[in-house]
Amino acid sequence: MKRAIFETKTRLLMRKDRDAFRQMLADERLPPEQARQLTDRRSADIAVHAYRTTPFYREHYSAAGFTESDVARAENFEHLPMLTKAHVQDAGDGLISTTSAGKDRLPSRTGGSTGRPLQVYNDRLAPTAALWWRVYSWWGIHPGDDAAFIYRQSRSGTKKLRYDLQWWPTRHLLLDARGATDESIRAFESTMRRVRPRLLVGYVEGVVDYAEFVKREGEAPEGLAAVSVTASMLHPGQREQIESTLHTPVFDTYRSAEIPWIAAECQAHEGLHVLSDRRRVDVVDDAARPAADGSVGEVLVTDFDNHAFPLIRYAIGDRTSVRGGDCRCGRTLKRIDHIEGRIADALRAPSGRAVSGGLGGLFNAWPGVVRQFQIHQAADHAVTIRYVPGTDVQEAAEAARAVCETVAGFLGGEVPVSAEPVGSVESIGGKARLVISDVPRKA
Ligand SMILES: [Zn+2]
Numbered sequence: 001m002k003r004a005i006f007e008t009k010t011r012l013l014m015r016k017d018r019d020a021f022r023q024m025l026a027d028e029r030l031p032p033e034q035a036r037q038l039t040d041r042r043s044a045d046i047a048v049h050a051y052r053t054t055p056f057y058r059e060h061y062s063a064a065g066f067t068e069s070d071v072a073r074a075e076n077f078e079h080l081p082m083l084t085k086a087h088v089q090d091a092g093d094g095l096i097s098t099t100s101a102g103k104d105r106l107p108s109r110t111g112g113s114t115g116r117p118l119q120v121y122n123d124r125l126a127p128t129a130a131l132w133w134r135v136y137s138w139w140g141i142h143p144g145d146d147a148a149f150i151y152r153q154s155r156s157g158t159k160k161l162r163y164d165l166q167w168w169p170t171r172h173l174l175l176d177a178r179g180a181t182d183e184s185i186r187a188f189e190s191t192m193r194r195v196r197p198r199l200l201v202g203y204v205e206g207v208v209d210y211a212e213f214v215k216r217e218g219e220a221p222e223g224l225a226a227v228s229v230t231a232s233m234l235h236p237g238q239r240e241q242i243e244s245t246l247h248t249p250v251f252d253t254y255r256s257a258e259i260p261w262i263a264a265e266c267q268a269h270e271g272l273h274v275l276s277d278r279r280r281v282d283v284v285d286d287a288a289r290p291a292a293d294g295s296v297g298e299v300l301v302t303d304f305d306n307h308a309f310p311l312i313r314y315a316i317g318d319r320t321s322v323r324g325g326d327c328r329c330g331r332t333l334k335r336i337d338h339i340e341g342r343i344a345d346a347l348r349a350p351s352g353r354a355v356s357g358g359l360g361g362l363f364n365a366w367p368g369v370v371r372q373f374q375i376h377q378a379a380d381h382a383v384t385i386r387y388v389p390g391t392d393v394q395e396a397a398e399a400a401r402a403v404c405e406t407v408a409g410f411l412g413g414e415v416p417v418s419a420e421p422v423g424s425v426e427s428i429g430g431k432a433r434l435v436i437s438d439v440p441r442k443a
Contacts, residue, residue: 002169006144020127024134027277028331035332039276040074042304047071047080049097050310056094057310060087078282078290082300082313085118096121100308110257120258126305131261131275138266138273138329139226139251141199148173148192150180150202150210171195177206185210189218196223200246204229208238208372211245224248228264230255233339233360233434237390240368252338254318258311259303263336271323271335278304281336282313283322293324296340347377347407348439349414355407360434362406363387366399374425375407379438381415383407386422396421 010018027038050057051071061071064081071080088095096105105121122128133143141147147170154176155163163172173195175188188210192200200207207229214220227242230253239250254263254272262279263272274281280302283291291297299320300313323335340360347355362385363370373387385403389396400419408417426436 002146003142003144005169006142014129017127017129017133021130021133024130024275024277025137028134028273028333030332032332035276039280039334040077042277043077043280043302044072044074046302046304046307046310047077047312049099049307050312053097053099054095054310056087056091057312059094077313080313082284082288082315083311084315085317088118088120088314092119095309097308097310105308108257118258120311121306121309122260123306123308125307126303128260128305131278134275135253135261135264136199136226138264139199139228139249140267141226144170145199146171146173146195146197147199147201148175148188148195148197150175150177150188150200150206152177152203171197173197175202175206175210177203177209180206180209182213185213186218189213189221192221193219196221198223198225199228200224200226200248201228201230204234204238207242211242215245220246220248226251228253235360235370235372236364236367237369237371237388241371241390254336254339256301256316258314258316259301259306262301266327266329266331268328270327271337273327273331273333273335276334280304281322281334283320283336291321293322296321296337299336299339347375347383347411347435347437348381349411350381351412351414353412353414355410359407362403363399365402366395369396369399372425374433375435377435377437377439379440381439383411383415383417385417385419386425387419388424389421393421 027035030038048068048071051061051068060081060083066076066080070076100123104124106124108120108122110118110120136143149172151174153174155174173188173191175184202210207227224246225248227246227248227250229250234250234252242250249267249269251265252272253261253265255261259279261275262281263274265272282300283297284300285291285295285297296319299316299318301311301316302313303311319340321337323337327335338360347359359375363373369390369392371388371390373385376384376386378384385400385407387396387400397419400421404417404419408415411417
């Protein structure tokens with residue numbers, strides 16, 4: 001019933017998204033060679049569009065020696081200079097395409113690399129709704145199904161009324177992850193049991209808090225078919241904790257304020273599929289060359305659908321690696337591994353040796369033994385690994401001791417590394433950092 005009403009409403013109001021959705025389902029199963037060609041063609045198209053219609057890219061690519069016909073050649077794409085957050089901050093409106101009308105741009109703000117906020121624009125003409133319909137379809141969820149969200153936002157009064165009416169008869173529950181209390185989680189949990197949404201979406205830490213509450217004093221909701229997490233690293237221990245408590249598979253997703261819906265897990269749970277007919281993810285080494293499959297590097301994302309404010313080879317600040325081989329699900333979309341944490345999440349030794357990447361998997365050899373952990377490096381370089389033990393405290397302590405040795409080895413034995421069991425790790429607004437470093441950065 002809810003699904004039928006959703007179909008009717010979107011047939012009337014969202015014809016463009018419906019067409020894009022159908023196209024996406026066809027494109028994700030193209031033979032590999034055709035899939036590659038599609039990505040190549042769209043890479044060149046967006047680069048040419050940016051070169052022709054924005055002052056920034058014309059200058060940026062010309063300065064690196066690329067003419068318009070160079071930019072139009074797909075094989076040159078991975079040689080185009082990247083777009084850094086500093087570029088975006090400095091160029092400002094220089095990234096806006098002359099073809100885009102003001103009403104077609106949606107401002108989106110996010111944290112910059114140096115704390116200076118970053119302003120980008122999403123393209124209102126992009127079929128963004130179709131992206132999540134598509135990803136939901138991978139999990140067996142219909143966009144008209146009831147869903148619950150654990151986000152850093154709240155809705156009340158007329159805003160809530162308008163929102164609920166717009167989605168009627170589909171119900172969307174919301175738990176505000178900012179300062180959630182036992183009280184608010186209890187109210188959320190009882191609504192969950194009454195409404196029985198098929199999907200739960202949220203920040204990892206917010207979903208973990210809810211799962212802990214359920215384990216402690218609640219009941220797992222019936223009818224839940226998928227849990228989708230986003231916004232920070234999903235530790236294997238957290239996945240295990242959510243799945244065992246809520247009896248529902250967890251799907252990791254990669255999304256951002258700048259580029260909505262970049263990649264998501266399918267039911268094979270073997271890496272995340274890049275929505276590579278609509279986005280491109282390049283993983284590069286320190287010299288900005290493509291990293292080999294399986295080796296961790298910096299993520300450069302390109303959005304093929306944002307013609308208003310093109311983001312091309314955008315250094316979004318994340319690290320991961322490319323997964324080779326074919327996925328069991330049969331989709332030919334490129335796959336990447338789980339996001340390894342932010343570039344800023346690096347440990348440093350006094351000698352200048354830096355370790356970034358690989359840290360997210362430190363406890364992988366002991367699945368479920370540690371729920372979550374956070375690495376803190378003090379100004380004097382001493383490292384403390386704070387971890388949340390699973391059910392076996394002794395086993396967790398042994399794993400933590402081994403991890404301390406590994407990390408000390410990474411840092412060449414230059415700094416002391418110790419472990420400390422904690423009840424929870426520090427998170428800001430429901431989002432926990434993997435590494436907190438007080439080491440002063442060299443200029
Ligand atoms: Zn798959």
